[in-house]
Amino acid sequence: MAKISRWERFRKAITGSYSEKLSYQLAQEKAEKLAAAKMAEKARLEAAAKKKAAEEAAKKVSKVEKVKADAKKTPSQPVKKPAAKKAPAKPAAKPAAKKPASTGKTASATPKKATAKPAPKKATGYKANAKDGDGDGLVQDGTPWERPAKKPAAKKATPKKK
Secondary structure: OOOOOHHHHHHHHHHOOOOHHHHHHHHHHHHHHHHHHHHHHHHHHHHHHHHHHHHHHHHHHHHHHHHHHHHHOOOOOOOOOOOOOOOOOOOOOOOOOOOOOOOOOOOOOOOOOOOOOOOOOOOOOOOOOOOOOOOOOEEOOOOOOOEEOOOOOOOOOOOOOO
């Protein structure tokens, strides 16, 4: 900051202006203050623009999330249910296949029969009188109809005939 002496004040009062040297110093200070104010305003505007951009991005993300949530609520789309746990399949004992009697022909001359593989069994559903096969106290293990096994009814004692 330029110092204004008493002489410069007197000169200003009499002539209406400061000396050229002091006028130049004051003009430079004024320009520096103006430049600093412009820089501060520019920084403030940049910060405001960044804040506004962040808010718009957040709004856009929230709109996308809202649309996704509304799409999930649409009743026309079926709701996916978690798959029921299946018990591991027990291998069934297969009877040994009988070999055909030899006809004296070579293997290449013997026509092969087409063997159709049976389709895998699907869950048949609820069985009202299911039995507990493995003794764990549950019937229809690993199905949606899994439930506690019923205890067998006690047999009534019948009087013996003499």
